[in-house]
Amino acid sequence: MKVSTESVPAQTFFKAIIKKNMKSEKLFELASKYMPGGVSSPVRAFKPYPFFTASAKGSRIYDVDGREYIDYCLAYGPLVLGHGNGEVKDTVKEQLEKGWLYGTPHENEIELAKKIINNYRTVEMVRFVNTGSEATMAGIRLARGFTERDKIVKIGGGFHGASDSVLVKAGSGATTFGIPDSKGVPRDSVINTLQVPFNDAEALTDMLEHNSGEVAAVIIEPVMGNVGPIPPQDNYLSEVRKITREKDVLLILDEVITGFRLALGGAQEFYGVDADLTTLGKIVGGGFPIGVFGGKREIMELVAPSGVVYQAGTFSGNPVSVTAGLKTVEIIEREGVPQRINELGERMDTALREILADSGVEGCVSGVGSMFKVFFSAGGEKMRNYADALRSDKNKYLMFFHSMLSSGIFLPPSQFETNFISFAHTDADIERTIEAYKENLRKAQK
Ligand SMILES: Cc1ncc(COP(=O)(O)O)c(C=O)c1O
Structure with missing residues (x-):
């Protein structure tokens, strides 16, 4: 292209x-x-x-x-x-001395999980993955597993990574290069992906009414970051929260960009809106590959191995990304x-x-x-x-x-x-x- x-x-x-x-x-x-x-x-x-x-x-x-x-x-x-932050670099060097991939649990996973949970009041448990794309992909699967419904609603131009079910009217590079609806994505993969415009609570209400009882989740970037930053207008996000509650649909806030940036508690703290599931990435790995999805305990406990929604990854929670992320969050808090x-x-x-x-x-x-x-x-x-x-x-x-x-x-x-x-x-x-x-x-x- x-x-x-x-x-x-x-x-x-x-x-x-x-x-x-x-x-x-x-x-x-x-x-x-x-x-x-x-x-x-x-x-x-x-x-x-x-x-x-x-x-x-x-x-x-x-x-x-x-x-x-x-x-x-x-x-x-x-x-x-x-x-090249010096403190993060020193921490990573120390970690490299201790090994860079274990394939077993390690203590810093708990520390980073605690940091996230302390800052995001809606997050009670997390799963570490490797990228934001993985986080949203798994978050959507979890929402579908929890609600036992297939449809999701995304925002036109919203970007949640390059996985099939969200690669429809996707912003970012896909829009820049004129391929927001990528070739190679089977129609069946996106048949359950519905779209509404950002900053239009009425359109969301209509969409959820027309698909009543069939929608698992609304996934949304609280600030559209992948068509340039477009902030939510007035009380748009609280409207979205209200509508999704009324319609009994989960709200996934994709904070891969806004998390630990707009506020320690991300857009949720900044705009005072609560998610059912939150996705994080980017900053929370301190510049190393990471993704996180998290939310209420009753939902998260459905993730394997404690539950029936499968998710796995060789590099997930790797000690380099986790340790770099932990140091970065410490600095963000301290400074x-x-x-x-x-x-x-x-x-x-x-x-x-x-x-x-x-x-x-x-x-x-x-x-x-x-x-x-x-x-x-x-x-x-x-x-x-x-x-x-x-x-x-x-x-x-x-x-x-x-x-x-x-x-x-x-x-x-x-x-x-x-x-x-x-x-x-x-x-x-x-x-x-x-x-x-x-x-x-x-x-x-x-
Ligand atoms: C809001 C949002 N979600 C998900 C992703 C995907 O993250 P990654 O590139 O780490 O897969 C991005 C990437 O830009 C993003 O901006």
């Missing part, structure tokens, strides 16, 4: 880039011979080619051509402490990380709204806390859901992304991915970034 960037200005622009980045270009040519699209995950590919990373530290990422960037992509969310990054996010948000208004560029700023994005939306249309995001100008974003890159700022390459702020970002980083937005939005207007 190719990113569609066919406009003449874009081509001229890309030619100029190609002259400058010799090593990355050559590596990408080579990588493309051996890996589809030259990458290990679609959203990493962008035109004319992605930069190859040599190293990363704190808020900075360095490419193989010797360039330094302030990183707001941050590996798509896990690096809430920035790159009040969510508060600090939310403050930086608010500063960014206020500044970007002013800059955008002054620049005359058509667009809007969307986000919450440390998650933000400028959308190039016609007439400055605000973002409420997937349909709104799809109407924004992808090509304009890609050119803007490259001009920010030239200014030393690495934003996620897709219009549909969230910019993240980490604890390693300094006040000076934020100021420099705001200046770069000012300069490049001015250019975008020309």
Whole structure:
């Protein structure tokens, strides 16, 4: 699949880039011979080619051509402490001395489980898995097993990983590359996946009424993170909670992005909404692969081996990810990380709204806390859901992304991915970034 960037200005622009980045270009040519699209995950590919990373530290990422960037992509969310945090590194080194994979239970699993349970009042038990995709896949299976119903409702544009039953109208890379409904997913796998728009409680009520007694769960990103950040409006989440309770349907809050970011207790604490099942990932592995699903004891006890819903994994709860995650959560608690990054996010948000208004560029700023994005939306249309995001100008974003890159700022390459702020970002980083937005939005207007 190719990113569609066919406009003449874009081509001229890309030619100029190609002259400058010799090593990355050559590596990408080579990588493309051996890996589809030259990458290990679609959203990493962008035109004319992605930069190859040599190293990363704190808020900075360095490419193989010797360039330094302030990183707001941050590996798509896990690096809430920035790159290469010293304490996490030391902990991982200690763990490596003790072995990196046991295939047996170990004590830090209990410690990390306790940390999660202490911070998420709706979570009484957890199961560790390896990725967010696995967490949502198992969470959905568990909801189906518990309710003995097959249907689920997801949000159009919501991304819950790349497993079959949720790969319908999926955001993130799938939307960027024009394949939100992937080929290869059997119709039978998605026949029980229903869709409603975000920020539309009425649509959810209607959907649950039409499918009364058949829906196991509603799965939802509390802040849509994979079509750019789109926060819930007004009391949308509490409405969702109310409706799902009334209709006796489980609510799965997919906090793979928002968990330990918006607040220690994630979006549930931030917005005051309770889930029946919660999925976590990204941050809770401290930058190492992890996923978690958890919830009420009566539901979780259905998971094998205590119950009849099967779930298993060779690398699940591996000591490196768990120990890195435990240290990361300790630091997040000790340093009040969510508060600090939310403050930086608010500063960014206020500044970007002013800059955008002054620049005359058509667009809007969307986000919450440390998650933000400028959308190039016609007439400055605000973002409420997937349909709104799809109407924004992808090509304009890609050119803007490259001009920010030239200014030393690495934003996620897709219009549909969230910019993240980490604890390693300094006040000076934020100021420099705001200046770069000012300069490049001015250019975008020309
Ligand atoms: C909300 C959400 N859920 C699930 C996933 C899947 O997580 P992973 O990429 O670790 O499989 C993602 C990944 O971006 C995500 O953003």
